[in-house]
Amino acid sequence: MADTITLNVTKREVTGKKVRHLRRQGIIPGVLYGPEFEPIQLQVPWTVLRPTLREAGGSQIVELNIDGEKYNALVREVQRAPLRGNVLHIDFYRVRMDVAVTTDVSITLIGDARTIVEGGGTFTHELTAVQVEALPGDLPPEIQVDLTALQEIGDTILVENLPELPGVTYLNNPEDVVVSTAYMRAEEVEEEEEEELLIDESEEPELIRRREEEEELEE
Template structure:
């Protein structure tokens, strides 16, 4: 038995500007579409929908129940009011459980790099997500990046070093950099003094504020 989140929906007859009345009544319009199925307009209770989307996001399979019919979907687009942040429309894509699909998986760091543990600097994550391909049942939202693989200051992690879950293939360029170690301020000069390189050999990388992703 599936343990997927179920979103209760009703067929929607109202379209166009009249959907504003639906929203005032606490109902959110949406559509379900798929390659082998006809597009269906639906409406959902606002509070229940927000709770479901908060958990499922756009990377987990969801079952939308319309009457007696259960349709397995992915959330493909969530439209929100530009100032209030209210959900105004949701697009669902119905999936074929026997056909592979492509999606984005967030890269989440685990473990600690040896030079960072020694207080020499920090690890910078250069890639935030990768594209994956898998059957719907194998879909994952995250892939781990094991920073303990960085044992020296010269070690770097490429996409090819990532370990994908069973049934998942990473489609992103395997040569792209995922993470690297950077000396703390002053460590580059110390390395030069100790004969580990020259000033010309040192690559200075500007540090910027990391991007924060919001749902």
């Protein structure tokens, strides 16, 4: 478990269409809710919220400090504008540290698939997040998958191959593919060869100029 992230927010009195005025001031409206818990409408400056979103993702406990009262929560949903992607609203889900929760955890690739690439193959990151169940304190910030486990083209890494973590249960189908490998398609090989050819051709004028300069010096 990573260190708890603290976020200072305030209760929100503005509701409905009036929240657009908050957004114009750089303030993001939100809500804290949970089982057997009266929802709390809240607000937080975007400059304060942004680093928290980057660090917490959806699997790290955020300690919300709401006007002096503290609550443990997970980021449950971030609503964004369709075109510009600006954050419009954020939902926090209140958790109890002694009750298991279900959430998605991102999958991060580490190491390299050098054996696959050198053999004329390529790999694809099929599953970028996995659903887990765990106590809030056992939730990992990410699941790391080592690509060096891929030794032959055709090898795959499945959910059942993910590392065992104390207190964490994977809820996806064990046979879901996380990373797959295959031979590079002919068109991909041609594209690489064309890129190499373009690089070689772009270097030729420089080489010609150097030869001409050397010949002039010899004369």
